[in-house]
Amino acid sequence: MKIGLHVMKFGLPDGPAAIGPALSRIVRDAEQAGIHSFWPMDHFFQIGIAGPPEDPMLEAYSTLAWAAGQTTTLQLGALVTGVHYRxxxxxxxxxxxxxxxxxxxxxxxxxxAWNEHESRGLGVPFPPLAQRFEMLEETLRIAHRMFAGDDTPIEGRHYRLEQPLNHPAPLRRPPIMIGGMGERKTMRLIAEYADANNFFELPAPGALKQKLDVLRRRxxxxxxxxxxxxxxTMGRLGERDLDAARRRFEALxxxxxxxxxxxxPDPADPSAFDYLAQLVEEVAPLGRPTPALLG
Incomplete structure (x- = not known):
């Protein structure tokens, strides 16, 4: 099993000027600790579970491009991009x-996607959910074609691309992850188009297994x-209890x-990455052999 790092909060007591140096240390420390991948949220405003909308929030792809220059091995992705954003x-x-x-x-x-507030706030159209799922499926089809170098015209219900050139091509086809736990639409799209899913860890016993069982049926x-x-999966790492964490990840x-x-809880605390390094070693032997996509 691999461990990835999600960053949700960017506010620091010293203000915006401190974000760059702090995040530089975070991604470098994560890489040094053996973390597999770095996943900032793709939101424009802070979300309610982490703070008020006015709290600092970095744009995801600028952050990922910047992090690429700070690191050499961390895999890089947004968790996850709302289909209507771009x-x-x-x-x-x-x-x-x-x-x-x-x-x-x-x-x-x-x-x-789900956060209507940030879309309305920045003037980004926010279509109804049914339409966003149509847009998502079209985007997935376009992704497979563009990543494969197919530049023939694409005519969809929502998107028309006359010549979808994608040069330079990616060095590898970027793996496609779909986030969401809807059993009918989201899991069908995962089964048909994705290389990876992303589900929330669920506290109720058996709840995550039930979701994975549905994905198996799809x-x-x-x-x-x-x-x-x-x-x-996506979850929060709380108290630094290595035994408890080992049991948690064994179950996953x-x-x-x-x-x-x-x-x-506080990625700006340097000691957190000493703990993460220990956790990476503990979980590495768990689960099935590492899938090729994870390296």
Whole structure:
């Protein structure tokens, strides 16, 4: 099993000038600790579980491009991009550029989105949910074609690309992760188009297993091997109790989770990464052999 790092808060007592130096240390320390990947949120405003909308929030792809220059091995992706935020042609060009400049480390994280407040606040159209799912499926189809170098015209219900050139091509096809736990639409899209899912860790016993069981059925319906999907979760890493953490990640590995992405209460605390380094060593033997996509 691998561990990924999610960063949710960017506010620091010394203000915006302190964000760059602090985040530089965070991503370098994460890489040194053996963390697999770095996943900032793709939000424009802070979200309610972390603070008021006015709290600092960095734009995800600027942050990922900057982090690529600070590191050499961390995989890089947004957790996850709201499909309506960016036109798919430009989004895929952005992810491909990140892949080229990072030496083949980018991922494409996508979801149907939910935060109407930030969209309205910045003047970004926020279509109804059913339409966002249509846009998501079209974007996934476009991603497969553009990443494969197919530049023939694309005519969809929501998007029209006359010549979807994508040069330079990514060094590898960026893995596609779909975030969300909807059993009917989201899991069908994961089964048909994604290399990885992202589910929240669920506290109720058996709840995550039930979700994974549904994903398995969707894979069966799509005639896609369930084991082809890299299973990932998102959760918060609380108190630094290594024994408790080991039991927690053993349980996830037993369910088939390959990559556990965690949010730290205070990533600006340098000692957190000493603990993370120990945790990385503890969880490395867990679960199935590392899928090729995770390296």
């Amino acid at each position: 036109h798919p042609g430009l989004l895929l060009k952005t992810v491909s550029t990140l892949d080229v400049l990072s030496g083949g480390r980018s991922w494409l994280g996508l979801g149907a 894979c069966d319906e799509a005639e896609r091997p369930y084991d082809d999907i890299v299973k990932t 590995a037993d369910l088939g989770v390959d990559l556990a992405i965690v949010d730290l």
